Amino acid sequence: MKSLWLVLLSAGLLWAQSVFDLSSLSKPNSTLPFSQVHHDHTGTLDLLGALEAEYQPLSRHNLGYLDHPVWIRFTLHNPSNETQRFILHSPRANTNYLDLYLIRTDQSIEHYAIGLLQPKEAKPLMHNYPAAGLILEADERLTLYARIVNFGPTEAHFILSTPTQFSLATLVESVLWGLMGGLLLGLIIYNTMIFFQLRIWIFLPYVVVGAGFLIFYYTLNGFIFILLPWLSPTPWMLLTVMMPPLILIGMVAFAMLFFQTREIAPRYHRVLQGFLLFLTGVFLLTLGADRWPEWLIALSPAVSLMMLVVVFLTLPVALIGMRHHIPGSGYYLIGQAILALSLCVTLMATVGLLTLGELFRAVAPFGVLLDLVLLSLAMGLRIRRIKEEREMDRRLLLLQSRFAAIGQTVGNITHQWKVPVVRLGTLLTEMEAHLEHKSPQEAKEAIYELLPSLHSSLSYIHQVTEDFQGFYTNDHARAPFCPIEHIIEIENLLSGKIASGMATIRISTSHESIRITNFANAFGHVMIILIDNALDIFKERQTENGTIHIDLTLTEEWLTVTVEDNGGGIRLEPIGAIFDPFVSQKLSRTSGMGLAIAMMMTKERLHGTLEAANTAKGARFTLRIPSLPQTLKAI
Numbered sequence: 001m002k003s004l005w006l007v008l009l010s011a012g013l014l015w016a017q018s019v020f021d022l023s024s025l026s027k028p029n030s031t032l033p034f035s036q037v038h039h040d041h042t043g044t045l046d047l048l049g050a051l052e053a054e055y056q057p058l059s060r061h062n063l064g065y066l067d068h069p070v071w072i073r074f075t076l077h078n079p080s081n082e083t084q085r086f087i088l089h090s091p092r093a094n095t096n097y098l099d100l101y102l103i104r105t106d107q108s109i110e111h112y113a114i115g116l117l118q119p120k121e122a123k124p125l126m127h128n129y130p131a132a133g134l135i136l137e138a139d140e141r142l143t144l145y146a147r148i149v150n151f152g153p154t155e156a157h158f159i160l161s162t163p164t165q166f167s168l169a170t171l172v173e174s175v176l177w178g179l180m181g182g183l184l185l186g187l188i189i190y191n192t193m194i195f196f197q198l199r200i201w202i203f204l205p206y207v208v209v210g211a212g213f214l215i216f217y218y219t220l221n222g223f224i225f226i227l228l229p230w231l232s233p234t235p236w237m238l239l240t241v242m243m244p245p246l247i248l249i250g251m252v253a254f255a256m257l258f259f260q261t262r263e264i265a266p267r268y269h270r271v272l273q274g275f276l277l278f279l280t281g282v283f284l285l286t287l288g289a290d291r292w293p294e295w296l297i298a299l300s301p302a303v304s305l306m307m308l309v310v311v312f313l314t315l316p317v318a319l320i321g322m323r324h325h326i327p328g329s330g331y332y333l334i335g336q337a338i339l340a341l342s343l344c345v346t347l348m349a350t351v352g353l354l355t356l357g358e359l360f361r362a363v364a365p366f367g368v369l370l371d372l373v374l375l376s377l378a379m380g381l382r383i384r385r386i387k388e389e390r391e392m393d394r395r396l397l398l399l400q401s402r403f404a405a406i407g408q409t410v411g412n413i414t415h416q417w418k419v420p421v422v423r424l425g426t427l428l429t430e431m432e433a434h435l436e437h438k439s440p441q442e443a444k445e446a447i448y449e450l451l452p453s454l455h456s457s458l459s460y461i462h463q464v465t466e467d468f469q470g471f472y473t474n475d476h477a478r479a480p481f482c483p484i485e486h487i488i489e490i491e492n493l494l495s496g497k498i499a500s501g502m503a504t505i506r507i508s509t510s511h512e513s514i515r516i517t518n519f520a521n522a523f524g525h526v527m528i529i530l531i532d533n534a535l536d537i538f539k540e541r542q543t544e545n546g547t548i549h550i551d552l553t554l555t556e557e558w559l560t561v562t563v564e565d566n567g568g569g570i571r572l573e574p575i576g577a578i579f580d581p582f583v584s585q586k587l588s589r590t591s592g593m594g595l596a597i598a599m600m601m602t603k604e605r606l607h608g609t610l611e612a613a614n615t616a617k618g619a620r621f622t623l624r625i626p627s628l629p630q631t632l633k634a635i
Contacts, residue, residue: 019075020160022084022136028161028169032061035074037156040147043068047101047109050145061091063154069097072146072156078136087166088144089131090114092155093222094240098130101145115149116225126229127170128222133163177223180365184214187372191379200386202257206375208250213368216243245283248310252276254375255314258332258382259321268317275313279306305347311340327385328378335374342367427454481520483552483559484509490528494535501538503546505531514554516627522605523625529598530563530621537567537619559627566617575612 020034036055038045045053050071063070078084090098097115104110113122114130125131136142148154161169188210195203218224219240252272255261261269315336321329346364427450434446484507491498491505498505531548538546546567553560572578579599595612602610608625 019077019141021077021079022086022160023079025086025160025162028159028165030061030157030159031074032058032157035072035157037063038071038073039066040069040071045069045071045147047145050101050147058156061155061157063156065152066150066154069147069149070154070156072148072158074144076134076136076142076144076160078138078140078142081138083138084136085163086134086136087125087131087161087163088134088158089127089129089161089166090155091129091157091159092150092153093129094152094220095130095148095150095155096152097147097149099147100132101147102134103143103145105141116222120229126226128226131166176362177218177221177365180369181214181218181223183369184210184372187376188214191376194383198383198386200383202254202379202382205250205253205257206372206379209247209254210372212243212247212250213365213372216240216247217365217368219243242283242286244307245279245286248279248307249276249283251307251310251314252279255317258328258378259317259326261317261320264324264326265317265320268320272313272317275310279310282306308340308343308347311336311343315340327381331374331378331381335371335378338367338374339371424454424458478517478519480515480517481523482513482515483523483561484514486520486524487527487550490524490531494528494531497532497535501535501546503535503538503548505548505550507550507552509552509554511552511554514552514559516554516559516625518559518625518627519605522601526598526601526606526610526623527561527563529594530623533594534563534565534567534619537565541568543567554627557627559625561623561625562620563623564615564618564620568618569614570612570619575614578612579610 020029020031035058037058038050038053038055040050040053050073053071055071055073058072076086088100094116096117098113098118100110100112100114102110102112112124112132113119114124114132116130120126123130123132125133134142146158148156188207191203191210192207194200195207215224218227252275256269256272256276259265261272315333318329318333318336322333342364345367431447431450434443438446487507531550534548535546537543543566547565549562549564551562551564570578579595599610602608602623602625606625608623610624611622613620613622
């Protein structure tokens with residue numbers, strides 16, 4: 001047996017027409033020109049069989065997707081008089097199984113299992129690429145046999161470098177990937193925070209796309225297994241398989257939400273919807289990747305092609321968006337064009353048309369990063385437009401609030417004027433009777449007796465007008481005031497409406513005298529809306545013994561006012577919708593602006609909160625406002 005090994009070893013050492021001379025290793029070099037390949041179609045060859053097999057020159061670095069193992073062999077020569085150390089590594093980080101057999105001239109054999117799915121304890125060098133250290137003695141020749149099994153494309157050549165060159169390349173690559181990953185992570189965190197703050201759904205698919213690309217490229221290039229060495233590589237490899245369809249779903253959803261395709265391009269929207277359903281089905285299929293990983297990984301070229309199709313499918317949407325003057329459409333178009341170019345490079349490298357090297361590992365992630373940066377800029381323009389629209393809506397709401405306040409004022413004045421106007425009418429009728437049926441002297445005396453009553457009624461009408469005018473005048477500065485006195489004034493202003501509805505207002509407080517510093521008229525405006533709204537509910541629902549209970553509680557910095565009624569409660573779901581503009585639970589025709597105005601004035605003028613809830617008998621509104629200027633500054 002030993003003689004057979006000697007013969008085979010001699011044959012293995014003499015096969016090569018050229019030998020990799022390590023004296024010329026001034027920079028990392030590929031073993032491609034010095035390598036030969038044998039395809040093990042049966043998958044049964046061991047090292048002894050590989051020594052006897054016939055080899056062909058290796059003409060290309062990427063052999064594509066294979067369903068069988070391949071054997072690679074080449075010879076290295078150290079012509080120097082000193083022992084030399086070298087690093088040999090595969091340029092494909094996620095090679096699944098890679099066995100290295102080093103056959104030396106002294107007939108010794110060394111074996112290293114450095115593939116991704118092989119035991120970690122068998123790896124001589126922990127790195128994101130399958131790598132092993134080589135030691136060649138002076139004038140020693142070393143023949144290397146490599147058995148490669150990969151579910152993805154099979155990279156058949158190796159990169160040979162000195163330890164210094166390898167360390168420097170590793171350092172540079174780690175820094176570049178760290179910066180790129182940090183930027184990606186920063187964009188993801190920033191847009192996630194904006195999503196939770198603004199609740200604009202367009203940010204969610206953006207975060208999905210960014211996180212998907214980050215996980216995909218960090219796993220694809222082996223960094224996950226270095227950062228988290230204690231984890232099994234199998235789930236991460238399967239996660240890499242699931243990322244592309246999830247990324248595609250996010251890209252299509254982002255385009256649909258960003259450009260609002262349902263409104264600007266209904267037909268194209270249906271096309272995108274159908275493609276989105278297809279991608280969802282593909283993603284659900286990948287959830288079973290642990291059952292058929294080889295088959296799914298073999299489909300990765302189709303996934304790359306599908307990603308390219310998605311990019312080109314969304315480009316017309318950007319053109320439609322530009323035609324409709326949607327902000328950010330230009331940034332989106334440039335970003336997608338850059339992404340399409342980087343994906344073309346990726347696809348060409350995957351199928352072997354480009355050499356797998358720094359170009360492949362840098363162009364695709366860099367294209368993704370540029371695309372996400374441009375998409376973030378596009379969303380920034382979109383947010384600015386949304387803010388402008390919201391500011392316009394706020395101004396419109398303020399304008400409508402003025403009209404609503406005018407209508408509310410007229411209605412309340414009408415209630416207050418009913419009694420004096422009727423009284424004036426009665427006095428005028430009485431004066432006419434005196435003038436017709438009495439002598440001039442008697443009529444004159446009677447009219448003089450009625451004049452005080454006329455003046456009293458007119459004075460009351462004038463006072464009511466001035467009182468309401470004071471409540472709807474803007475405050476120019478915060479000033480101390482008594483909330484209880486303000487509420488009593490409101491009760492007097494609405495006395496006519498309260499009396500007609502046979503309602504009762506009860507005021508309770510934990511302090512006999514409460515004074516706070518805030519905008520008095522804004523507080524009064526909010527309170528008159530809450531009380532008036534309860535009175536309208538009493539009238540509409542014909543509530544017997546309608547009661548409004550107002551409770552005031554003062555702490556060191558806050559005033560809490562609860563307005564609770566027994567009118568049957570809020571019948572809207574969710575209850576918070578009662579504060580939305582143009583939303584009303586009243587059956588009568590109303591603007592639906594009252595409580596929306598109250599909420600707006602509470603937040604923007606009083607810097608407080610207004611909440612609504614149902615009780616056993618009715619509704620409760622809780623107003624909480626700062627009582628001191630220092631509190632307002634702290635908000």
